Amino acid sequence: MPPEDFKCRQCGNCCLNLYDAFETCATDDDVQLWEQEGREDILEWVDPIPLGGGQFVYDIWISPRTGDDVNRCPWLRKLPKKNKYICRIHDVKPEHCRKYPKSKKHAEETGCKGFEK
Ligand code: SF4
Numbered sequence: 874m875p876p877e878d879f880k881c882r883q884c885g886n887c888c889l890n891l892y893d894a895f896e897t898c899a900t901d902d903d904v905q906l907w908e909q910e911g912r913e914d915i916l917e918w919v920d921p922i923p924l925g926g927g928q929f930v931y932d933i934w935i936s937p938r939t940g941d942d943v944n945r946c947p948w949l950r951k952l953p954k955k956n957k958y959i960c961r962i963h964d965v966k967p968e969h970c971r972k973y974p975k976s977k978k979h980a981e982e983t984g985c986k987g988f989e990k
C-alpha cells in the first residue's frame with residue numbers, strides 16, 4: 874500500500890505514461906492469480922520471458938496485436954465527462970500498481986500528485 878498521507882487524485886498520470894518497462898513487470902503471484910481467475914484477457918497482455926530453470930520475468934503491458942509495449946495502460950478508463958480515470962482491473966491489478974507510489978520522493982519524481990494538499 875502507498876504511504877498513509879497519500880490520496881490518489883485519479884489523475885491517471887501513472888497509467889497514461891508507462892515509461893519504465895522494467896518497473897512494469899508482473900510478479901509470479903500476479904500471474905498465478907490471473908491464471909486462477911481465468912483472466913485470459915489480462916494474460917494476453919503479458920509477455921513471459923524465460924530466465925532458465927523454469928523462471929520467468931513477466932513483462933507487461935505488451936500488446937497482443939503488435940507485440941510492442943504500450944505507453945498507455947490498456948486497463949485505464951476515463952470516466953465520462955470527468956477528468957478522472959479508473960483502473961478496470963482494480964481488484965486484481967499487479968503488485969507494482971498496488972504499491973505505487975513507493976514513497977513521496979517516488980511520487981514527485983514520477984509526476985504523481987497524491988501527496989499534494
Ligand atoms: S499519478 Fe498518483 S494521483 Fe494520479 S492516478 Fe496515479 S496514483 Fe493516483
Ligand code: SF4
Pocket residue numbers: 887888946947948949950959960961962963966967970
Ligand atoms: S493495471 Fe490499472 S493501476 Fe495498473 S497501470 Fe493499468 S490502469 Fe493503472
